[in-house]
Amino acid sequence: RDARQAADRALPAQTRDGHRVEIAANVNRPEKVAEALTAGAEGVGLMRTEFLFLERDTAPDEEEQYATYRAMIEALQGRTLIIRALDIGGDKQVPYLNLPHEENPFLGVRGARLQLRRPDLLEPQLRALYRAAAHGPMSIMFPMITSLDEVRTLRTHCERIRQELNAPQVPLGIMVEVPAVATMADRLAEHVDFFSIGTNDLTQYALAIDRQHPELAREADSLHPAVLRLIQQTVDGARRHQVWVGVCGGLAGDPLGAAILTGLGVHELSMSPRDIPAVKARLRAATHSTLLELARQALDCDSAADVRALEGDAA
């Protein structure tokens, strides 16, 4: 029985009629890669680099970051890896950075906004990433992007550092987690190599619900049709420029969410390793045409509850 389960976990997320979606894991540490692969991951769709900065007194220097990124690449042995640049701010505070107090940190200087203001954080991280890139495939992704200007500036920094180090080209992508980016996806797609949709933040910003609010967070349901429509806009905008779209927020690890996202046309789902078996089972039991129909119905619902009710009807 264990052998049977292990064999099932290794099967691809392919529908009965042959539509395949990549399944990746959200993994922050090289030591956790083996576990993710055993769970059935085909690569890592999100490495959150914040973990390197948390629970310590000083920032990791370029050498330490390089060693960790390189270890991650080596643990993956040629499989895909998306490393996300530092996403500090919002809910992730780091005392030793002495960042000014903000009344609304989720709407403040977080993610790429912080990186662009702090060369002392951006430079060592980009140098470490480009040095690591010599050891195997990886992509770099920037969090909390809001505007094309940010993308242009970050790409310029990346290219300058790449040339300084004589490093290989690396695909450069952005998180889609601010509604402005989802609605402008057709324009931004001309300037990025890929998108990865962060449904956790996209939901909190679309619904104006703090994702950690003690009373309201339960209502921040990523299956809300408003969120699904933003995802559809993202996929449509990306498709016009043949840009690859992954999803690395919590919705990707929910079997119904994964089914709808596949119907909406995303290429990859990246999730916590423990969610992989159920998502694969859900997609392998389906046909692509039922998923397309499910996505169409979900976009036409009035509420997240109505979207959830579709699971009962779906064959």
Ligand code: PEP
């Ligand atoms: C997200 O916002 O969906 C996401 C994947 O990033 P994080 O949860 O780290 O903010």
Ligand code: MG
């Ligand atoms: Mg996020």
